[in-house]
Amino acid sequence: MNRKTPVKRVRAKQRRLSADDRRSEFVTKATEFFAEEGFGGGTRALARKLGVTQPLLYRYFPSKDDLIKEVYRKVYLEPLEIGWEKLLSDRSRPLRARLQEFYEIYTDAIFNRKWLRIYLYSGLKGLDINRWYVGMVKDKILTRILRECRHDAGLATQSRPSAAELELAWVFHGGIFYYGVRKYIYEAPVLKDKAQMISDALDIFLAGFERMAESATDRRRAPVKVVG
Amino acid sequence: MNRKTPVKRVRAKQRRLSADDRRSEFVTKATEFFAEEGFGGGTRALARKLGVTQPLLYRYFPSKDDLIKEVYRKVYLEPLEIGWEKLLSDRSRPLRARLQEFYEIYTDAIFNRKWLRIYLYSGLKGLDINRWYVGMVKDKILTRILRECRHDAGLATQSRPSAAELELAWVFHGGIFYYGVRKYIYEAPVLKDKAQMISDALDIFLAGFERMAESATDRRRAPVKVVG
DNA sequence: ATCTGTGATGATCGCCCGATAAACTAGCCA
DNA sequence: TGGCTAGTTTATCGGGCGATCATCACAGAT
Structure with a gap:
């Protein structure tokens, strides 16, 4: 931004950060704070963690809820920066390798205390952004994976996945x-x-999908059901 | 329970329930309340739901925390009344049928808004009772399942399950x-x-276990790892 | 009918919360 | 140097919280 300071840059400013930097710093620290304390955590304790006084928060965010919304936005958009669409659909590579790499990268992004806790807290609150994320996992990950599996098994890829297929993918993903x-x-x-x-989870998922695909090809029946 | 009342039982008492009944009624309703509101929910709102005044709660429970502890106890012990130990280990029935029935009954017990929400809330708080429950699932369910699987596959059942086996079972269970x-x-x-x-999840789990068992029998190697 | 013990309530305390307003302070430009 | 503006703090408000206490109301014993 307006950063001229032609000379005298010698002494770095100890406080008085630029407004944007300060804001994003607040959001980052607030994310860690709320991840640990839950969103019931107080603004005073948060301010203490930030090394400032509590009313200062209200210069940057109109209310606690607005701050929380920014925390959600930041957390939920984080794992989306991977660009998994191309990774999953790159048919020049074996399907299994693609899936293995995707899940390694995806879990690298979301398997940490901060992300998981904020995700679960917002899920328990029933927030729209959580529902949106779940829908996105379904559409952008599971449906895509199933399409690639169908392609790999020589099946038609036009139609949307069946409910049983989707459930299989969900159980795998959820596991x-x-x-x-x-x-x-x-x-x-x-x-x-x-x-x-x-790798082990992929083994049994892919084996399960093949089995389901076979029984769906042999005759048009629901997948095996061998309840005793 | 000094419940004599030889005659005059005609008119049921509209209020003034016995202390024990009242207490357990409070715990039951409090469970529903905290499941929806989270444990940050206020005692006044809870009392309103119960149709009594807030100070009355403190006649039955020394503090809000004590009430919450009773809620935990009730919720966590609920699914344990099934008596799954015998169900899982009854080798007169086919393994698959046992597993199918166990998971149907077990999920009947825990798949409801109340149980799952309280479970997740307490998990986020890192409570001892939650850790205890997770350990119990491992020891009393997954380890038992794996032992039965090993028995079914003609393998030794003495040794404790390997880390990879346990993980396989966890992924299945978690799914x-x-x-x-x-x-x-x-x-x-x-x-x-x-x-x-x-049924579908069981199909792929059992297939995966067999595969793991085979590769472990053929040579003492880790399960298939076919990363491209 | 009166007494007594307990179920139940109304009033209230001290505390912490989110939020606001006024006062103060550091950097920027004339 | 003397403001002006934006960043920061001190003081405070109204409200909801968990918890307490004195009081009321009612069923059962006498």
């Missing part, structure tokens, strides 16, 4: 997601090697 | 659990037929 919850929310011991967990 | 989260927390559309979801 991986729950690894992060166990590790960072429950703080329970998990298999150290995240990549191997993904 | 099913996440179905409930999607339905009752995110309120997202899910496959209507819960039993079929369980």
